[in-house]
Each structure stands twice: as C-alpha cells, then as structure tokens.
Amino acid sequence: MEQFGIWLAALLTIGIISFLYKDNILYKACEAIFVGVSAGYWFVTYFWDNLYRKFYLGIQGAELSDQIFLWMAVALGVMMLTRLFDKIGWLSRWPLAFIIGATAGLYMMTYFVSNAFVQIGATITPPPSMETIGDKISFVLIAIGTFCGLIYFFFSKEHKGAFGGAAKVGIWFLMVTFGASFGYTVMSRMSLMLGRFDFLFGEWLGLIK
Amino acid sequence: MKRTVPLLITGIVGTVLIVSVLIPPAQSLGEDFSLFFDIIAVFAFFLGGGNLFRIHLKKVFHRKEDYGFSIVTLVGFLVTLTIGLFKIGNPEGISGSITAAGSGLQTIFVSIITPLSSTMYALLAFYVASASYRAFRAKNREATILLVSAFVILLGRTPLGMMLTGWIPEQFSIFQIPNLAVWIMNSANLAGQRSILIGVGLGVVAMSLRLILGMDRTYLGSDK
Amino acid sequence: MRIASFGIFILLVFGCGLTALAQDDPIDMVESEIVLPAPASKVIALNHKYDIGEILDVSWESSTSDPELVFGYIIYRSEGDNKFDSVGAVLSKINSFSDEELIPGKSYNYQIGTIGASGVALSEPSEPAIPDWELFNLEMWNIALIGFIICGAVIAYIFSAKAGRKLFIRKIGGLEALEEAVGRATEMGRPILFIPGIQDMDDVQTLAAITILGKVARVVADYDSKIMMPVSRSLVMTSARETIKEAYLSAGRPDAYSDDMAYYVTDEQFGYVAAVNGLMVREKPATCLYLGAFFAESLILSETGNSIGAIQIAGTARPGQLPFFVAACDYTLIGEELFAASAYLSGDPKQLGSLKGQDLGKVVAMVAIVLGTLAATLASAWDIEIMQKFLDNVMLGIFSNH
Numbered sequence: 001m002e003q004f005g006i007w008l009a010a011l012l013t014i015g016i017i018s019f020l021y022k023d024n025i026l027y028k029a030c031e032a033i034f035v036g037v038s039a040g041y042w043f044v045t046y047f048w049d050n051l052y053r054k055f056y057l058g059i060q061g062a063e064l065s066d067q068i069f070l071w072m073a074v075a076l077g078v079m080m081l082t083r084l085f086d087k088i089g090w091l092s093r094w095p096l097a098f099i100i101g102a103t104a105g106l107y108m109m110t111y112f113v114s115n116a117f118v119q120i121g122a123t124i125t126p127p128p129s130m131e132t133i134g135d136k137i138s139f140v141l142i143a144i145g146t147f148c149g150l151i152y153f154f155f156s157k158e159h160k161g162a163f164g165g166a167a168k169v170g171i172w173f174l175m176v177t178f179g180a181s182f183g184y185t186v187m188s189r190m191s192l193m194l195g196r197f198d199f200l201f202g203e204w205l206g207l208i209k
Numbered sequence: 210m211k212r213t214v215p216l217l218i219t220g221i222v223g224t225v226l227i228v229s230v231l232i233p234p235a236q237s238l239g240e241d242f243s244l245f246f247d248i249i250a251v252f253a254f255f256l257g258g259g260n261l262f263r264i265h266l267k268k269v270f271h272r273k274e275d276y277g278f279s280i281v282t283l284v285g286f287l288v289t290l291t292i293g294l295f296k297i298g299n300p301e302g303i304s305g306s307i308t309a310a311g312s313g314l315q316t317i318f319v320s321i322i323t324p325l326s327s328t329m330y331a332l333l334a335f336y337v338a339s340a341s342y343r344a345f346r347a348k349n350r351e352a353t354i355l356l357v358s359a360f361v362i363l364l365g366r367t368p369l370g371m372m373l374t375g376w377i378p379e380q381f382s383i384f385q386i387p388n389l390a391v392w393i394m395n396s397a398n399l400a401g402q403r404s405i406l407i408g409v410g411l412g413v414v415a416m417s418l419r420l421i422l423g424m425d426r427t428y429l430g431s432d433k
Numbered sequence: 434m435r436i437a438s439f440g441i442f443i444l445l446v447f448g449c450g451l452t453a454l455a456q457d458d459p460i461d462m463v464e465s466e467i468v469l470p471a472p473a474s475k476v477i478a479l480n481h482k483y484d485i486g487e488i489l490d491v492s493w494e495s496s497t498s499d500p501e502l503v504f505g506y507i508i509y510r511s512e513g514d515n516k517f518d519s520v521g522a523v524l525s526k527i528n529s530f531s532d533e534e535l536i537p538g539k540s541y542n543y544q545i546g547t548i549g550a551s552g553v554a555l556s557e558p559s560e561p562a563i564p565d566w567e568l569f570n571l572e573m574w575n576i577a578l579i580g581f582i583i584c585g586a587v588i589a590y591i592f593s594a595k596a597g598r599k600l601f602i603r604k605i606g607g608l609e610a611l612e613e614a615v616g617r618a619t620e621m622g623r624p625i626l627f628i629p630g631i632q633d634m635d636d637v638q639t640l641a642a643i644t645i646l647g648k649v650a651r652v653v654a655d656y657d658s659k660i661m662m663p664v665s666r667s668l669v670m671t672s673a674r675e676t677i678k679e680a681y682l683s684a685g686r687p688d689a690y691s692d693d694m695a696y697y698v699t700d701e702q703f704g705y706v707a708a709v710n711g712l713m714v715r716e717k718p719a720t721c722l723y724l725g726a727f728f729a730e731s732l733i734l735s736e737t738g739n740s741i742g743a744i745q746i747a748g749t750a751r752p753g754q755l756p757f758f759v760a761a762c763d764y765t766l767i768g769e770e771l772f773a774a775s776a777y778l779s780g781d782p783k784q785l786g787s788l789k790g791q792d793l794g795k796v797v798a799m800v801a802i803v804l805g806t807l808a809a810t811l812a813s814a815w816d817i818e819i820m821q822k823f824l825d826n827v828m829l830g831i832f833s834n835h
Contacts (some may be wrong), residue, residue, distance in 0.1 A: 005316070007323035016328040016707065020335055023714045031707045032278035034325045035261075036285025038701030043258050044293025044314060048307050050247040058341065073245040077252030083671060084256070090823050093429050095249050095670055097215030098222055100246040100428060102242045105594075107227030107637045108417035112583075113230075113834055116410030118404045120798050121832035122343060124805025126822070130813050134383070138396040143806035145397055149404020150799055153769045155777075156792045158603050174767065175351045177401025178756035179358025180393055182229060182344065185338055186359075189365055193334035196327060199458055231577055233569050246635050250668060257697035259668025264696060275626050329703035333729060336736040337757075343739075388484045394619035398747035402752050405768040409750040411583065411794040412772030413637050415787045420640065424784055425775055427647030427812070429763065 010204040013196055119146075145173035216423045223421035262286065265390075289317055358393060365390020454748035456732035470498035470549030471504060471746070473528070478543050485791045486537030486566030493531040495558065496547040500525060500635060507531065507546035513561065517544050517827040535564045580795065587790025594786030602785050607746055607764035608777050611722075615743045616650045624659040625649070626718040627736065628709065629673065630725020631702055633666040637772075638750050643672050644727035644775035645748075649722065650680035654689065662695040663712060665705040670697045710737045723747040723762070724771060727754045735761035748774065803830060 015030035048191060059067045076095035082094040123146050129135055151163065152170030159167040203209040226242065229235035265279035273279075291297065298313035299305045307314050344355060364370035371384035377385050383392060419425045454743040474495040481488035496503045503525045509517035510532060525548075535541060546553040583784070594600055618625045627649060629642035646662075651813055653660045660677065664670045673695035681690035698708045710733065713721070721738040723731065724747065731754040738745045739761050747758035749764025758765045766774060773791065776784035805828040812821035 005320040009318050012324045013320065013328045016325060016332065019710065020332065023711065028275065028278050028711065029281060030248060031711045032281035033285050034329075034393065034701070034704040034707050035699050036282035037289045038322050038325075038704035039258060039261055039697075039699040040289025040293065041314065041318065041322060042700035043254050043290060044307060046251045046254050047294060051251045054244060055248055069241070070244075070248070072372055073248035074252075077246065077249045080249060080252045080668075080671065090430075092671065093211070093215040093675065096634075096668070096675070097218040099246060099249065100672075101219035101222035101232075101669065102226055102246075103635045103637060103640055104219070104417035104420040105223035105229075106239050106242060108223075108414055108421075109580070110284060111410045111413035111637065112580055114410070115406040115413070116794070117576060117579065117832060118411070118796065118834050119406045120801050120805075120835065121829065122402055123802050123827055124832065126809045126813060126824075130809075132246040136810065136813065140780060140806060140810060141396050142400045142403070143608055143802050145400020146403045146407070147799055147802050149220065149401055150407060150795045153404065153408040153767075154795060155602050155605070155773060155788045156600075158362055162262040169350045171351060172354050173397055173400075173401045173404070175354040175606060176248070176358040176393060176397040177405070177752065178759050179355040179360075180362050181753055181754040182341075182355070182399040182547075182760065183359035183362030183390075184366070184394075185756075186341065189333040190335040192327070195333040197326075204231060229572055233483050233567055233570055236485070237457050246633075250633065250666075253667035255667075257670055260667075261691060261694075261696050261699075264693070282511075299503030322704075325707070326703040327702070329707055329733070330729060331746075333732055336732045339739075340732055340757060340760040341738055344756075355616050355756070357632070359756075405750075405752050408767075408795070408797050409772070410752075411791045411798075412769035414580075414583055414794065415541065415791040416637070416641055416644070416772040416775070418584060419776060419784060419787050422588075422589070422591070424781070424787070425644050425647075425779070428643050428672050428676050430679045 004205055010200060013200060017196070144169075149173050212426070215429050216426060220421050220423060223417065227417075227421075238277065258286075283344075289314070361386060361393060362390045439454070443651050446721055449601040456646065462700070468549075469552050469554040470503050470547045471496045472547050472554040472556040473545040474556060476543055476545050476556050476559040478532075478541065478559045480562060481531060482567045483565075483567050483570040483572055486564045487533060487535050489532045489535060489541060489543075489562050489564050490529065491532060491543045491559070492760075493545045495525070495528050496554070498547070502549055504548045504550075505547060506530075509544040509546060509555075511542050511544070511558065511683050513540045513542070514527065515558075517547075517558075522548075532665055536655060537566055539563065576832070579797065579831070583790065583794040585591050585792035587787050588784035590793075592786075594782040594789075596713055600782065600785055600789050602788055605766075605770060605773070605777055605819070607748065607766045607770065608774055610764050611742075611746060611778065612652055614720040615649065615656055615723075615745060619658040621719045623719035624661050624716055625653060626709075626713065626716075626722065626738075626743070627660055627662045627718045628723045629662070629664060630723075630727050631665045631705060631730065632726040634668045634672060638726035639666075641670060641750075641775065643676055644670070645724050645741065645771075645778065646673060647676045647680055648775060648778035650677040654681045654684035654686050657686075657689070659756075660694050661712065661716065661718065663698045663709055664695060665698060665700055665702070667697050670695050701726065702730060705785040707734050709734060713737050713741055713743075717741050718743055721745045723749075723758065724766070724774070725749065727751060729756075731744055732757040732761065738762075801828065801832060805832070 012030050012033070014027040018024055019027040027069060030189045055070055058070050061085035076098060080095050082088045123143055126139060130139060148166045150170070152167040152174065154167070157163055198208065226238055229238045262283065265282050268279040269276045269283070292313035293307060296303050296305060296307065296310070296312065298316070299309055300311050301309050305312065309315065344352065344359070364373065365387045370390065374385045382388055473496050475494045476491065477493070478489050478491045481490050491508060505522055505524050507519050508521045508530045510520045511517045520532055523530055524606050540563050542561045543559045545556040547556070558645070590600065615625055627646060630639055632639050634640065650660060658816065662673055664673060674692055677694050678690050681687055698705050714737065721743045723734060723745070727749050735745055735747060735758055745762035746764045747762040748771035749755060749758065750771055751770045752768070755765065755767060774787055805824060807826040808820045808828060811817045812824060
C-alpha cells in the first residue's frame with residue numbers, strides 16, 4: 001500500500017512537471033484529479049470543522065443567547081442557498097451584505113492601525129542604537145524613502161516638477177524593495193524543486209541514498 | 210427592499226464593527242464575525258461545490274471536448290466526499306478526527322493532495338528563473354535599480370557574495386556584499402515597504418467607507 | 434485552575450531541587466528547614482482598565498528575603514469569605530499578576546504566598562477589589578483622533594464633490610490601460626480572464642477585486658466581449674455573479690449574462706492554480722487581470738499568462754508578491770492603487786472625492802514623518818532636550834499603538 005502511495009505521488013509529480021514542456025494528457029489528468037479531490041477535501045473539512053464542531057457541538061449545552069447567535073449564523077447561511085430559487089434569490093444578498101459590511105468595518109480599523117498608524121510610529125522611532133553616523137543616515141534615509149514613496153502614491157497632484165522628482169525617488173525606493181523581495185525569494189524557490197527531485201530520485205527510484 | 214435592506218445591513222454592521230474597536234464590551238465582535246463567516250461559508254460551499262458538480266456533469270452529458278477529465282474530476286470529488294463525510298477507514302470511527310493517522314481522508318491528503326501541491330509550488334523554481342531573465346534585462350533606470358537590488362540580495366545570501374568581496378578591508382566592510390545586502394534589507398527596503406503599507410492602510414479606510422456609505426454597491430446586484 | 438496548579442507544581446519542584454542541592458551545606462540546611470522567607474507585602478488589587486470587567490491586576494512588594502532563597506509567588510484569591518484558593522503562580526522576579534475570567538461586579542481579595550525552600554509564607558490579604566468594565570477605551574484616543582480626521586476628510590471630500598466641486602485626480606497608468614486591454618481582447622475575439630486572488634470575502638483585497646470587477650464587467654458588457662472568472666471560494670463566486678449580472682443589466686444586455694462566467698474551482702491554493710494554468714493555455718485569453726490577495730501563485734499565474742502573450746494587469750496589497758507581478762505583468766497596481774481602482778474607474782465625482790480624502794491621510798503621515806524624523810535627528814545629533822521631549826511626548830504619544 002505504501003509503495004502504491006509512492007508510485008501514485010511520483011506519477012502525479014511527473015504529471016505536473018510535464019506542464020513546463022506543454023499542456024498534455026497527463027497534466028490534464030493530474031489537474032482533474034487535483035480539482036475534484038481537493039474540492040471534496042475542503043468540503044469535508046468545512047463540514048466537520050465549521051458545521052459540526054463550531055455549530056452543532058457549539059449549541060450543545062450552550063446558553064440560550066449563544067444558541068440564538070449560532071442559529072442566526074445558520075439562518076444567514078440558509079439565506080445564501082435561496083440563490084437556487086429565482087423568486088427569492090435576492091435574499092442571498094443579505095448574508096453577502098453582512099459579510100461585506102463586517103469585513104469593511106473590521107479591517108478598516110485593523111489596517112488603519114497596523115499598517116498606517118504603526119508604520120508611521122515605527123518610521124519616527126529612532127532605533128535603539130543610533131550612535132554611529134551610519135545609523136543616523138539609515139534612519140533619515142528610511143524617512144526620506146517613506147516620504148517619497150507616499151508622494152508617489154499621491155492621487156491629487158500630477159507628478160511634475162519637484163513633486164514629480166520626489167515621486168521618482170519614491171519609485172526608486174519601491175524598486176529597491178521589489179528587488180530585495182525578489183532576490184530574497186529566488187533561493188528558497190529553487191530549494192522547492194530540489195525537494196521534488198529528491199522525492200523522485202530518492203524515495204521513488206532509490207537512486208539517491 | 211431588494212437593495213435597500215442589504216445596503217442598510219452593510220452600513221450598520223460596518224459602522225458597529227468600526228466603533229467596536231474603541232468599546233471594550235464590543236471588542237469580541239470581530240471573533241464573533243469570524244464564527245459567523247465560517248458557518249455561512251459552509252452553506253456557500255453547497256453553491257460552489259454544486260456548481261462544480263453541475264459544470265462537469267454538463268460537460269460529460271453533452272460529451273464536450275475532454276469530457277473524460279470531467280469524469281475524473283467528478284469521481285475524485287464524490288469519492289473524497291464519501292470517504293470524508295462518513296470517515297471511511299478512520300481508526301477512531303465516526304467520532305474520530307478527520308485527519309486521524311491512517312484514515313481514508315488522511316491517505317488521500319498524503320498520497321494525492323500533498324505531492325500535487327508541492328509539485329505545483331515547486332514549479333515556481335522555473336517560473337522564477339524566467340521572470341528573473343525578464344526582470345534582469347534592465348530596460349530603464351527603474352528596472353536597473355530592481356536588478357541591482359535583487360542581485361545584491363541574491364549574492365548576499367550565498368557564499369559567493371563573500372568570496373567576491375571578502376577582500377574589501379574592514380573599515381569599508383559595508384561594501385562587502387553580505388553586509389550590503391543586510392543594509393539594503395534594513396533601510397531602503399524598509400522605506401519602500403512602509404510607504405506601501407501606509408498607503409494600503411489609508412486605501413482600505415477609503416474603500417471601506419465607500420462600501421459602508423453605500424457608494425460602491427455593484428456587488429449587490431440590481432433591483433430586478 | 435489547571436494552569437495555576439501546574440505553575441505551582443513547577444515552582445515547588447524547582448524549589449525542592451534547589452533545596453536538595455543546598456543540602457551539601459549544613460548551615461543552609463538548618464536555616465532552610467526552620468526559617469520561612471519574609472512574606473510579600475503591600476498587596477494591591479486594582480480593576481484592569483478598558484476590559485469587559487473580567488480582570489483584576491494584582492501587585493505586591495517582593496519578599497525582603499535573600500532573592501536566591503525565594504523561588505516564586507503563589508497568588509491566592511478569596512471571594513470575600515476569607516477562603517483563599519490558589520489561582521496562579523509567578524517566578525520570584527515578577528511582582529504582578531492579572532487574574533482573568535472573573536465575574537464583573539463581584540468583590541475579590543488576594544493573598545500572596547512567597548515560596549521558599551522550607552515552605553510558603555503568606556502575606557496580609559489585600560483590600561477587596563471589584564472588576565469593572567468601561568464603555569470607551571480612552572487609551573486609544575490617538576487612534577480615534579487620527580482616524581476621525583482621516584475618515585472626516587474622506588467624507589468631507591465626498592460631500593464636497595456631491596455639491597459639485599471639481600476635484601482633480603491624476604491619471605493612473607495601470608487603470609487607464611484597463612479599458613484598452615478589454616478592447617484588445619474584443620478585437621482579437623478572445624476572452625478576458627479575471628482572477629480575484631485566492632482569499633475569501635472576509636479579505637479586504639477580495640472586496641477591492643469585486644468592486645473593480647463591477648467596472649471591468651461593465652466594459653466587457655459594453656464591448657460584447659467574454660469574461661472568464663474561475664474562483665477559489667464559493668462566496669466569491671456568489672458575489673462575482675451578482676456583480677457581473679448587475680453590470681450586464683446596467684449595460685442593457687441582460688440576455689448576454691450567464692452564471693457560467695464566474696465559477697468555483699476548488700479552495701485548494703495549488704489545485705486552483707493548476708486549473709487556471711490549464712485554462713490559460715487552452716483558452717488563451719487576450720487579457721489577464723490578477724487583482725486581489727495573492728501568495729506564491731502570483732508568479733505561476735503571471736508567467737503562464739506571459740507565455741500565451743496576454744496583456745496582463747495585476748494589483749495586490751501584499752508587498753511580498755508585488756515584485757513578481759512587476760516583473761511579469763504589463764501594469765501593476767501597487768498596494769493603495771488597488772483600493773483606489775474602483776473609485777477611479779467609476780469616474781463618479783463622489784467616489785473620486787474619497788481619493789482626495791485618502792490623500793489628506795498621506796499628508797498627515799508625511800507631516801508626522803518630517804516632524805518626527807527632524808526631532809529625533811536633532812535630539813540625537815545635538816542633544817537638544819526639547820526635541821527629545823517633543824518626540825517622546827507629542828509625536829510618539831500620538832503615533833503609538835496601545
């Protein structure tokens with residue numbers, strides 16, 4: 001059984017890699033298996049984790065207010081299914097509106113605090129070691145870069161003259177950031193493929209001990 | 210009714226959640242929403258999964274091109290559903306965890322989903338190479354900056370960086386590639402990251418307000 | 434309670450271990466057998482600020498005994514009946530404890546047990562304290578203030594635009610290219626692929642993608658082009674269908690709409706990517722739009738799109754994925770531009786007004802950065818005390834997250 005599992009995994013691995021050459025029957029088969037099996041897997045996970053554990057077990061012995069709360073969630077879920085019926089399909093917009101309103105409200109504050117507020121605070125907070133001239137230059141450079149980056153994102157003014165110049169410096173800083181992220185990721189991506197080759201030539205074919 | 214009520218729901222729920230951050234007794238509303246969302250998502254899956262089933266069944270029924278693969282998808286979907294929902298092969302029976310070692314669902318996960326996922330993820334090695342080729346053909350000043358920055362970081366993370374610049378005297382050690390890489394990561398990179406993050410924070414505020422105030426409402430469909 | 438017991442167990446084991454070690458020295462052994470450590474003193478229980486009335490903060494003055502011989506403190510709680518139960522334990526260097534999950538409005542007092550080698554010395558009980566809740570978290574005044582200014586600015590500009598004031602917004606390259614990209618697909622008779630990221634509707638980036646979809650679908654409907662939108666979340670499929678349907682209705686072409694335009698594939702990240710990759714090479718869309726929350730798949734998708742020669746426009750707020758989109762796509766909406774896109778594309782003056790308000794937020798950020806950096810630099814380079822005070826009390830006072 002274990003050998004069967006390894007062979008299956010090896011065939012699926014080869015099938016996916018073969019896409020790099022071109023779309024082919026093996027890749028199509030892998031894709032079809034992947035979509036069908038994973039969709040089923042996720043539904044099973046949702047069912048047992050959310051509907052059974054969070055809802056069904058949640059209402060067992062819970063206080064009335066908690067029970068009502070959970071039943072309200074189920075009611076919204078059921079409203080979602082009204083889409084299947086033309087005449088009352090518009091009811092499905094209610095849970096959708098609830099989700100959109102809640103996401104907008106919740107994340108508006110979260111992003112405002114964690115992104116805008118905290119980052120401004122971090123930019124003006126001197127590092128613990130601001131002793132060498134290099135530390136001071138870095139501190140000011142980060143502030144200049146952040147400032148110019150914000151100018152680049154300014155919508156109300158055309159990027160012309162000195163303002164345009166600052167926006168240009170802003171985009172240079174953004175490019176350094178993108179380059180840094182890019183360079184940082186390249187190596188780790190290479191190791192992923194080495195991992196798959198290790199499986200094929202080691203675990204499957206036994207060529208690497 | 211068809212649009213006004215949803216708009217009101219969006220507005221009220223959104224406003225309540227904004228204010229809840231400042232009101233200690235209401236601070237758990239975020240977690241409550243998460244629970245609500247999880248339960249609604251299960252019902253939504255009946256629509257999504259149902260749609261997947263319908264599309265592939267239609268393809269098979271009408272003998273469309275490549276319908277054989279639709280059969281594979283349908284079989285995979287139904288088999289996994291059956292094994293998972295009835296916990297077939299689960300050593301602890303129906304009351305056991307769905308991810309229990311040796312269970313049917315766990316076997317499917319390990320033998321099918323994991324190799325497929327890891328290999329798809331591993332394809333990135335090739336894609337990152339082709340993207341590097343494109344990015345590294347510096348066409349203008351911006352692309353050149355990206356190229357130089359990426360190159361320094363890349364070399365800085367490998368022994369090659371030190372081999373190439375290890376001869377630079379100690380007093381100019383900042384120009385040794387590994388040190389330069391650390392400096393880029395902690396200064397210029399940070400500046401770019403921060404301007405993006407601050408902008409995103411403000412962008413989310415404005416977009417959320419547009420949704421809560423009902424100015425952007427296309428997601429609600431029409432009155433008809 | 435179990436955690437408290439475990440903590441006490443660890444402390445006692447630790448204490449006994451040290452006692453056993455100390456037994457090599459006969460004098461220490463005699464002392465530890467007879468003398469209890471000095472008890473902790475001045476035990477105070479206070480209501481925890483800005484919670485829902487379930488926490489009391491207990492603090493005390495440490496034992497005056499040799500710190501080497503004090504192994505920790507046990508916190509005992511009484512509900513007013515002088516019957517004290519242990520509720521937690523801390524190491525000897527700590528002299529405070531937050532007692533959680535209490536009943537609001539009920540009175541509690543505390544006693545601290547100092548753990549020594551020879552036993553536990555009890556302190557005097559604290560005065561009774563009652564956990565209480567507060568309506569507003571006044572600690573977050575700064576966030577409320579700046580948030581109020583920015584939200585106020587957004588709303589003020591919206592109303593200003595509504596009143597007919599003309600507001601200037603510069604052209605954004607990636608968004609200007611959007612209509613052109615849809616037009617190109619129409620000319621070539623090939624479809625447009627719209628990928629709204631891989632997150633669900635509880636992610637703001639997906640919300641941004643859906644709001645942009647409304648505008649894109651309208652152009653698609655006007656041009657009589659074809660849109661394909663495979664999604665990885667069922668809820669996104671539902672909202673996308675509503676959005677596209679509305680766009681087709683408002684374009685006066687309800688008959689051209691089909692539910693098959695947006696369809697669910699799988700929640701599995703790479704399963705979804707495998708299917709979208711396959712779709713791309715088979716259907717060869719002329720335009721690929723990737724707008725929303727993306728992870729590692731950003732590069733797989735955009736490189737595949739590149740291989741089929743599609744015009745590609747991407748946008749995400751995840752800094753880690755932006756470089757790949759920048760490298761592989763024709764246009765990339767960076768962070769904030771993604772959230773501004775739907776307002777920009779709508780051309781609606783009210784929505785454009787919100788972008789002006791957003792800019793005011795940037796002005797606040799830039800002013801804070803200039804003042805803060807200036808103050809920090811002057812304070813550090815020339816030791817100007819007033820600058821240090823200004824930085825600590827004003828700037829960092831405002832921009833600190835409690």
